[in-house]
Amino acid sequence: MKDVVSDCSIESVMRVLSGRWPTLLLYYLKDGTKRFNELRRDNPTVSHRMLALELRKLAAAGIVRRIDHDGYPRRVDYELTEAGLRLVPLIDALGDWWEEVEVERKRAAGVRHAA
Template identity: 70%
Template sequence: MKDVVSRCPIEECMRVLSGRWPTLLLYYLKERPKRFSDLQRDNPTVSHRILSLELRKLEEAGIVRRTAYEGYPLRVEYALTPAGEQLVPLIDALGDWWEGSEGVRGVARAAE
């Protein structure tokens, strides 16, 4: 129920990007469109149920396009939409920030 609509774009945006998988999936999808099983291989620790749920979430958010091909064995392809591709550099920038600011931040675990 979370107060219906947040009106804050950042909050809405983080609602779909939050969590462990969305950015990871983006990371793998940015190379090229992938099939369900490709994504499973890319990330062996995600259960297929979660993978399927996360992909649906990204699809509903307009970040990923799902294309199912007729015939068996089933074949489904997931690709970034234009919006998804626009998002990629922003996520990369976050990654760069995280690395680049390690000196500026507490550095956390330096010796490990």
């Protein structure tokens, strides 16, 4: 964390990634293109409206690309952009960090128990 400018970009990125769905959608899209309905099946607790809103937010941020296919029935696919693919390892690193800290937390709790 270097200066106020980079701090602002951290605020912006946290605004986009905050909440449950952005990182889950990143996870479900990391292996390739998915249809809207497949994403709904992957996330059965998300409403149609919420999923559409989250995908629109990720598209506006340049993380997800929406592909409208011609024809009937209408078909809409979503995939990660290049920027979205570059984001995946950064989020993975946060998950790895969390798992390390979890181990340390448990060790600390064990020490307190033993004392």
